[in-house]
Amino acid sequence: APLASRYSIVMASAIFIAAMSMIQTAAIIGLSAALGAGLPDPAGLALVVFIVFALVLGVTGLSLGLSFALPGHIELIAVIFVTNLPLLFSSTALVPLSFMPQWLQVVASLNPLTYAIEPIRYIYLHADWSLNSVVMQAPFANITLGAAIAILVGFCAVSLALIQPLLRRRMA
Incomplete structure (x- = not known):
């Protein structure tokens, strides 16, 4: 059957990536709970899912934008390999911000992953969290917590907005 829109290919890819990530x-949540990490309350779980979804959507937008901007899949794989580990190591995924040297604290504070990791960590460690809690x-x-979520949603919105002109130009 013919496609109703070329954008449906991009949307299908984004939906697939988001579904696999969820x-x-x-x-991960189920296994960590079974291994003794516990679970946040239902509102906390919902917020964790929202945070992961916002991060996935933002990164997916950037990845799909790169896939349309670069000439081939080899270049895309190269860019992903070159950026993946520095993003991980310059976030708070492996080391809390307070343990980092000052220069790395600044870099980690600019990394979108940090704004997903820290709220999730806080929700898991504090049963009495609120949007005004300093994470x-x-x-x-x-x-x-509220500011971190706003920054993460802003990252998502900016990444999706940045790829719109590229998608329009490539899909026309």
């Missing part, structure tokens, strides 16, 4: 997230003491400000 399945992986559910597996991260960045070098430039104290970041609340």
Whole structure:
């Protein structure tokens, strides 16, 4: 059957990536609970899912944009390999912000992964969380749970907005 829109290919890819990420997230949450990490309350779980979804959507947008901007899949794989580990190591995924040297604290505070990791970590460690809870003491400000989520949603919106002209030009 002919496609109703070329954008449906891009949307199908984004939906598939998001669905796979949610399945992986559910597996990680379930296994970590079974291994004794516990579970946040239902509102906390919903917020964790929202945070993961926002991060996945933002990164998916950038990845799909790169796939349309670069000449081939080899170049895309190269860019992903070159950026993947620096993004991981310059976030708070492996080391809390307070243990990092000052220069790395600044870099980690600019990394979108940090704004997903710190709220999730806080929700898991504090049963009495609120959107006003300080989840991260960045070098430039104290970041609340609500601010971290807003920054993450902003990252998602900016990444999706940045790829729109590229998609329009390539899909025309």
